[in-house]
Amino acid sequence: MDYAIRKSRFRLFAILAIGVSALTPLRAAAQDAAAQGVTGPLSGYMDFHFNKADGEPGVLDFHRFVLLLNHSFSSRLRFVGELELEHAFVEGLEESGELELEQAYMDFLLSRRVNLRAGMLLMPVGIINERHEPPVYNGVERPFVDTVIIPTTWFDVGAGVHGELGRGLRYRAYVVAPLNAVEFTADEGIRGGKQKGSEADVRNVGYTARAEYRPVQWLTLGASVWTGDTSFATPRLDTSVALGEFDARFRRDRLELRWQFAQVHIDDAERLNDSLARTVGVSPNIGKALRGFYGEAAYRVWNAGAPRDLVVFGRYESFDTQFRMPEGYVPLKEFDRDAWITGITYYPEPDIAVKADYVYLRNQSGVFPNRHLINIGLGWWF
Amino acid sequence: MPVRSLVAVLVLVLASAPGASPTRAQGPRVIEITAERFEFWPSEVVVAEGEQVELRLRSDDTMHGFRIIGAGIGAGTNVLIPKRGSGYVVVTYIGDRPGRYTFECSRMCGAGHNFMRGVLVVRPQ
Numbered sequence: 001m002d003y004a005i006r007k008s009r010f011r012l013f014a015i016l017a018i019g020v021s022a023l024t025p026l027r028a029a030a031q032d033a034a035a036q037g038v039t040g041p042l043s044g045y046m047d048f049h050f051n052k053a054d055g056e057p058g059v060l061d062f063h064r065f066v067l068l069l070n071h072s073f074s075s076r077l078r079f080v081g082e083l084e085l086e087h088a089f090v091e092g093l094e095e096s097g098e099l100e101l102e103q104a105y106m107d108f109l110l111s112r113r114v115n116l117r118a119g120m121l122l123m124p125v126g127i128i129n130e131r132h133e134p135p136v137y138n139g140v141e142r143p144f145v146d147t148v149i150i151p152t153t154w155f156d157v158g159a160g161v162h163g164e165l166g167r168g169l170r171y172r173a174y175v176v177a178p179l180n181a182v183e184f185t186a187d188e189g190i191r192g193g194k195q196k197g198s199e200a201d202v203r204n205v206g207y208t209a210r211a212e213y214r215p216v217q218w219l220t221l222g223a224s225v226w227t228g229d230t231s232f233a234t235p236r237l238d239t240s241v242a243l244g245e246f247d248a249r250f251r252r253d254r255l256e257l258r259w260q261f262a263q264v265h266i267d268d269a270e271r272l273n274d275s276l277a278r279t280v281g282v283s284p285n286i287g288k289a290l291r292g293f294y295g296e297a298a299y300r301v302w303n304a305g306a307p308r309d310l311v312v313f314g315r316y317e318s319f320d321t322q323f324r325m326p327e328g329y330v331p332l333k334e335f336d337r338d339a340w341i342t343g344i345t346y347y348p349e350p351d352i353a354v355k356a357d358y359v360y361l362r363n364q365s366g367v368f369p370n371r372h373l374i375n376i377g378l379g380w381w382f
Numbered sequence: 383m384p385v386r387s388l389v390a391v392l393v394l395v396l397a398s399a400p401g402a403s404p405t406r407a408q409g410p411r412v413i414e415i416t417a418e419r420f421e422f423w424p425s426e427v428v429v430a431e432g433e434q435v436e437l438r439l440r441s442d443d444t445m446h447g448f449r450i451i452g453a454g455i456g457a458g459t460n461v462l463i464p465k466r467g468s469g470y471v472v473v474t475y476i477g478d479r480p481g482r483y484t485f486e487c488s489r490m491c492g493a494g495h496n497f498m499r500g501v502l503v504v505r506p507q
Contacts, residue, residue, distance in 0.1 A: 043490040068492075082493060112499065122493060167425065167426050168425070170497070217416065217423045350467065351444050351465070381492070
């Protein structure tokens with residue numbers, strides 16, 4: 001009997017002792033997490049800028065106020081939403097600001113190789129479109145190539161698949177609402193053609209896909225494509241668009257390098273220009289090929305951990321929205337541009353980026369002056 | 383509670399606070415995992431059946447989470463990975479049963495958060 005009681009007490013003591021020892025590190029971890037910042041049910045990012053171009057007054061702009069929310073119906077059924085207010089103010093018929101639903105999709109997580117996604121999707125094109133939180137990229141503003149060649153933030157309604165095929169090889173492929181060729185322009189290319197999931201016309205559809213390969217920890221290679229018929233508003237035309245993109249990211253120790261190349265081809269641009277000229281009286285002079293690329297080098301000169309964390313960077317960009325013109329149309333050299341950008345990103349905290357840069361923006365026209373810009377920004381993720 | 387299950391549960395619990403480094407004469411194999419928007423590296427971790435490993439998780443940017451999902455051994459493990467420059471968190475894992483166990487980021491980290499997944503592969507001996 002005594003032996004049985006002693007054995008029982010010993011078991012109880014052992015379980016309690018093991019339990020306490022197991023809980024202690026849990027508590028320690030929780031306390032440490034709290035010390036690093038607490039996040040609520042919402043996440044998001046914000047950034048505001050001071051932009052000053054030579055000969056022009058400075059502008060202070062609260063550029064982006066973005067809230068992300070997510071919900072798990074189960075471990076396999078997830079919702080993610082992203083709502084963005086741009087330029088702080090929205091009023092009917094005003095162009096000053098935008099309220100955009102940039103993401104709102106359901107993920108059906110089936111396996112590592114194949115998962116389904118449907119809703120408002122980010123186009124998986126280029127480095128920035130899916131990675132656009134301010135602490136992620138250098139420069140107060142996003143790269144020009146990711147603005148006028150790849151129209152970030154590029155989103156629309158659609159559905160598709162994503163997954164990881166093998167070690168380091170990831171993909172996504174979606175069927176999405178197409179671009180609207182009627183809204184293409186000479187200076188910003190296909191940017192105006194985004195339907196943004198707002199009662200999108202889907203007489204035609206677009207197809208987009210991206211593959212990323214990470215053979216080693218310090219190198220990521222990416223390739224993207226978007227293609228689709230964009231002539232639903234002008235059915236007699238055949239203005240399909242094909243965009244191809246390649247990129248590479250290298251990061252080792254303090255050095256980070258980025259490179260990206262993107263080219264857009266617009267079929268039937270000649271008849272598109274002609275058709276729009278008949279409608280509005282002026283030819284929009286849309287190019288049949290747009291091209292841009294950039295290379296960026298960044299070095300973490302202060303690497304002692306936030307708040308002793310400072311990155312210096314330089315970037316060269318070349319971008320031309322009239323790289324090739326349709327027969328009979330002359331390219332305007334003001335749209336053949338390149339830019340040198342150099343600046344710093346300071347991280348007082350890993351999720352807060354204080355940025356400053358200088359931009360020398362040139363064009364080939366000989367008529368329009370080159371521009372010098374100073375930008376200062378503050379962006380954060382929470 | 384079966385002894386085997388008790389041991390498995392205890393081993394899966396966090397071993398230490400971020401930044402700490404356990405000192406053992408002959409400890410488990412250490413596997414370094416880096417989290418960054420929006421992937422883990424490596425995203426596939428192979429463990430032999432019965433092998434105990436120490437997963438050291440650190441971040442290259444924001445705070446991430448590490449959760450093992452599914453019904454296998456380790457399901458329910460969920461820790462925060464401290465931000466860049468703030469050390470690492472340790473998860474001790476034992477490959478108790480052969481199979482493939484998905485892990486994922488459990489803290490919203492940006493637009494591509496749901497892409498951030500990986501797999502623990504427990505190979506039979």
